[in-house]
Amino acid sequence: MLVSLNWLKNYVDIGDLTPEELAEKITKTGIEVDGIEYIAEKSSDVVVGYVTSCEKHPNADKLNLCQVDTGEETLQIICGAPNVAKGQKVAVAKPGAVLPGNVKIKRVKLRGVESNGMICSLQELGFAEKFVPKDIADGIYVLPEDAIVGGNVAPLLNLDDAILELDLTPNRADALSMIGVAYEIAAILDVPILLPDEEIEQTEETAADEYVEVEVEDTELNPYYGAFIVKDLEVKPSPLWMSNYLMAAGIRPINNIVDITNYVLLEYGQPLHAFDYDKLQSGKIAVRQAREGEKLVTLDEVERNLSNGQLVITDGENPVALAGVMGGASTEVSADTKAVLLEAAYFDPASVRKTVKATGLRSESSTRFEKGVDPDRVRRAGMRACQLLQTYAGGKVLAGAVEVDKLDRSEKIVEMDSDEINKRLGTSISTNEMVYILNKLRFFFEQNGTVFTVQVPTRRQDITIFEDMLEEVARVYGYDNLPYTLPEGESHAGALTETQALKRNVTSYMQGAGLLETITYSLTDEEAIGSFITPEIAAEEPKPVSLAMPMSEDHKYLRLSMLPGLIRSLGYNQARNQPDIAYFELGKIFVSHEDVLESQPDERLRLTGALTGKWLENPWQQEKKEVDFYVVKGILEGLFEHLDIPVEFEQAKLDQMHPGRCAVIKVNNRTAGFIGQIHPLLAKGEDLGETYVFDVNMEEVIAAYDPEPSYQQIPKYPSITRDIAFILDEDIAAGDVQRVIEETGAPLVKRVRIFDVYQGEHVPDGKKSIAYSLMYQHPDKTLTDDEVEASYQKVVDTVNAQFSAYVRS
Amino acid sequence: MKEQLESIQTEALEKIASAAELRELQDIKVAYLGKKGSLTTVLRGMGKLSKEERPVVGEIANQVREAITEALNQKTGKLEQEAMDKQLESEAIDVTLPGRPVNVGGPHLLTSILQEIEDLFIGMGFEVREGPEVETDYFNFEALNLPKNHPARDMQDTFYLTNELLLRTHTSPVQARTMQEYGGNRAVKMICPGKVYRRDTDDATHSHQFTQVEGLYVDKDVRMSDLKGVLDKFAKKMFGEDREIRLRPSFFPFTEPSVEMDISCKVCGGDGCSVCKQSGWIEILGGGMVHPKVLEMAGYDPKVYSGFAFGMGPERIAMLKYGISDIRQFYTNDIRFLKQFHHA
């Protein structure tokens, strides 16, 4: 809502407040002022001039040579506007004037002839193009004949106005009108309010009902319809003050009739519609739901296909307007209009909302109807418009209005106890002060001790319960004046849950391991939804979950894997010459098993990562290490060790992964994700080299995690280390051998480490050598060589037997 | 013999003094003190001396041996020190060459901000609750006093999956869920951080996915001044002790009265600048007193219980704190962005 301060001053006195000071007060009391706009810089050098002569420029066809009387002197001014003519009063910027945009006016010679100033268009005076009436968009602005020659143009054209932009919340529909804003300001400043009167000087004896008949099919949807008839109209431009106010409010003046309906719309917040009476041939108005297949060409020249559920105004047969939204072209007011049927109505907010949703058409009218207009102001707004048509369009108003009236104009009663208010706010506002606040709001009430029975004015449809009054009292009292207190209820120590703490723990481990945390979108595209699905999820045969109405193909499905997003982010960086990246992300995937979605999908927490490029680079020492499988595996092994959860990795072949460099992760013998190199062809698609990913099922981690470390006494007795290298067939997995060593060596073998893997000289073809280091230890004694040797020999024999291996000498 | 001994001492000490290497000292030691050394040789002749002379000469011989040994030790120490110094000198490296790199990871900026907010409220006795990102229409809207066709639903354009399921537009449904779980007869003091979604086209100031932290405190006799006090504490800890807060009336369907909270602009100190759009204030969060209908629907009697709720956007907080002008930066994962907040 744009509020012209000059217009507002007709209803309330804002005293000496600057626009900024007023804006601050309004903002703090309840309606956010988003900005202040000044129509134009004040300029005393733009004055009213009278064009005493206007001839063609001797040397230029398109220029006019004008003599302009500016009171003190007559200036010779060359003007290019096509509409300049002798006898006009115009806005003249004299030499020395500065116009908006810092345009300085100087004496100049144009094609050899002197020009001493400029005759101005509205645009040159600072008006936005879109608000300037269309017929003078290319020309100068012609002032009314009664403008005083030599006088300042600023007040005439409202150049000294400031416009407040109000950012209204949906509940404050009452402030969608100048009168509503005036009530608000009056309450804030504690000043009187001056309302317009709607008296019509009745000159006509003919009653409106001789001209029109009104029928409403459903008075729930349209509880009030008033038809006023004004005849003998003269269509012409509106008075200057009205055009000025409309432009200030962001509405382009058209002609006096249209402007008056718009003016009253803004003044009362009540949308009105003027039908050209003579084009409405039946002399009948019938309000009903549209029928399937009906059509209506609206004022914006668009043919609308109507459907049931949309309320329309008809002439008894065909739709002539979309109720509460927009009029029809066939009955539009034009320059030839002689009589109008003026509609003032109350349409059900939900019904108008339905029409707006169905047509996608939104207007100043629909915005107000949707939020609910003041029932008390509907008829009065119609009368106000008639009065203005009488005054400014020479119209004759027929007696009475033809009405269907089932409108509830009763005021809501809300009770409030000042003790309860103080208890809820934490204040100690006296009952006297409450009285003062209610008076400022202009709410009638009865007081009985601390209990106030408040009659809520119909303009405040948003106030229905005690808490609404609580807010009214609080905001007028001033949120600034509320004390600062802390809750006095019983207090408990806050803490993260075990799982929340674990998530932080994992995040911080990953950071320490050198990975950057990322956040990718949950919504993804068709390609990604089938990609990199971890085997334990794939085994559930999940069904993709998609948006009912996606905005784009890119964000259509809820992800089933976070990896596609991560890999694309790698590609994004690669394209910006950032090839070395290690990412992790902790987030959710969405798993549903339903063909037709009915219940919420399962949200499964995953820890994922994607790494590519160099892991280590130390050029001056000629050290370089590309990310490989073991770098990534090491990070995960470290994580599981950090969390003290046993983990195993099993070679696996998965879709989209390198067939020889991929493993599933096993926690408690259950598949808990996978790790590996993505298929080189897929990596190439993102212009990436070798790229490794992991995807860990956090639910398994959470289940296996014990936040309390189990303490073991530090061994008192020394450990003994024995190394051993086996020659094995090259396809035997080192981990399988290790497991056998651990099992056979238990309980004396405490730890087994691989310290060398070798193929080449001294090792036969098709074989490999793997060296293990075994640490022996006993909790209660020092082991003897014999004891160690016995265990060692058992390990050697078992491995040799199980893997057809032999010890490398 | 006495003279002989003295001249041996003088000669040996001279040689020791002029020795430049440890090897020379070794030679000197052998030459004088060794089995065939000159001192030993002289002492062997002591048998020829008289009974009276022997102790005197023996005494002198011991003194000479000690003097030479002492000189040898001293000189050895000195030369060893010099050798060590020389060796270390030769081992000097260029400390300005770069060290062996360590990969430095780091949290996402939003994670850091969220943790900071969580910790602040945990310190004030709040618990942290989480909930599903795919919500029911009931919990996302209806339980929060936004019945179907309520005009305020327009404030939050929604991604629907079905008529009843949607991507949550705020984390408030977690509040409704928690209140229902608590059954209407115990206090609720919680914050709920998480991802939320709106039907917006991504641009510098809009993102279809973003994060939110909402808070809720329901108990007997919760006052609006408590909301003001808690938010003031939060703002001062989050943005600095020198910041002022201001509450303004606003509108949210789930609170009544509703507020928006501004903090004083750090850039201009409240005088007005382009960051605060000349107002001196920057909007940080929204909140209010829990609407009685919301309490009622969750099983809390609004005559007995009251409460406050608030919600804020970590992206917005981060953007203000660090001057980030494009919200998409949080989701593009450009490492030039991520790496700047290692230590955040």
Ligand SMILES: [Zn+2]
């Ligand atoms: Zn500022």
